[in-house]
Amino acid sequence: MPSITSLAETAALVGDPARANMLAALMDGRALTATELARAAGITPQTASGHLARLTTAGLLAMDRQGKHRYHRLASPAVAGMLESIMTVAGGINRTDRPRDGTAVVTGPRDKALRYARTCYDHLAGQVAVAIADRMSGSGFIDFSADGGVLSDDGATFLRDLGVDLDGAMTRAGRRGGPILCRPCLDWSERRPHIAGAVGAALCRACFSQGWIRRVDGTRAVGITPAGRRGLIRAFGYGIMG
Template identity: 45%
Template sequence: MTDPTAPGPLAATAALMADPARARMLAALMSGEALTAGELARIAGVTAATASGHLARMADGGLLAVHAQGRHRYHRLASEEVAAAIETLGGLAARIAPARAWTHGEAAREARLCWNHLAGRLGVALHARLVAEGWLTPAPGGWDATAEGRARLAATGVAIGEAERSPRFAAHRCIARDCMDWSERRPHLAGGLGREIARAWLGRGWLRRLPAVGEGDLLARRRIAVTPEGARGLRESLGLATA
């Protein structure tokens, strides 16, 4: 088996992410939504033909998954590992150039999606709250949830059973893992539990996606806000205060 950390494979994957247009497309897909080539071309500021070439290369390289529906082809990140790599690179870039001002607005820093889970101050605060209360317990490679943790999260609409449907949980009872937050530089929750929390709270209207702020907005549909109902529900069910 080829070592993925060897110079050849590592350089090839890094090169796929390094092109500015491809980097913008990958950042846009961190919203967790599947986008068409036309949408991604506009975000990247390239022609449709150029976008198609970039997308084909990223799909061949294992970064993207493609779903054909009618005459459209929808693109999404291929896996949680790809999303984690993008978030980690964002955090590394912020640490290397710490003097660079945050340019994405306070809404993005307060709460956003990191592919399919919560990030920003909200995601970090949730992680800290669950750990501090003992509702998460360490497991190989991440976290399991205690009986009380499961009950409290289930009461907010989280499908615990769906969160457990993963080989990692079957092997290690790992229901969630840490993902280092790009802006806060502290961990938020990823994995099955992180996914199901975001899905449940968006679905019941506790969270809502915020609109894009302009053409080519890299964080379009990633910015989220806690609704008044959500603020009340998070406070009452988890003791989590939101801004």
Template identity: 55%
Template structure:
């Protein structure tokens, strides 16, 4: 049962800058070691160990053991949604906004939000699919149309359309409000499939130690041909 106390406990866990930095580092779906997360948060390994123990106890992260190493990852897509929502609220908090740098611009153009595409690129994909009638979005719900399933399958974008089970309760398609664009990108199984397809085809590639994605020259050509998506400067 969710109580005021349990909500406050989660709030306390994400109320520390170092822990937030660790969780943000895990938002691209990677599993990282304690040393890597300590570096991301700018704290000592001993301090990072204490923070990770609290995040593990609070079910915000999980641990995967491989040989002598322990890798940490977000416990679920819901944790990524929580962080994305907090970033949206933080960007509207009325605090003086720092001057946007190169890294910030890269994150706003294209990034991962757990296992789906976010930023300008993610929102543009959602806009295109909706304009073509392949998906429908209303408020906090979305669906893939029969025409959309046919078209996506023809493009080689494999989407698991099996019924939702207790073991796999993730929806097929769900809007996720983008903190930088203030409009929805796509999450759920379809969002993950689109991200996987773009990575496997070499349309985008991950940047080292960042959630930012780089759209490759091949990617821009393919995105234009398949989805009529052009670089922001070329779209104006």
């Protein structure tokens, strides 16, 4: 269990606006240079280098070298989960325009594209991702609990038929047999779970590789292509598109 000191140190690192902006920019799972992250944070590259060094030393970021270039990424899915959870909590307590007439509170990002479909580190999030999780759970393909989730045999067959590489997902997770595990991730905007873990990452990779989704430059939002719309409707029904 982490000490109170280490908890406070981590909170202080994330709490700085420049560092928070850089961490948020990495939430789509990509690795970025110091210059790109400086631009995202609105600071100079020199200042960004100092922030990045602190985040790397603390274990929140990892740095990869490729030739003369250095690329920074979130150190693990646990870091991404922490950030998504903070966004969820912050979205609930920092609103100054909370309605007082009983109308629904709008949660998460104001950007409709981000609310509809985005990446959450290595898996899909947003309205579409939550709808996928609902369909998978309702069909008995995934059994979610408070502690995690398990993909059923029928669920594994269903995803493999969609072109999802579950065997590769198991290898990446360091597992060679037994149940295929996943986990629920509380969605920042929908406030209901989408699919994370090895299964969520494999599903996201399949959607990219099959051309069902594409990245939107400068944002975590992803666009659903015409092929993706057809594929998602075929797999999950018309309600998947909202």
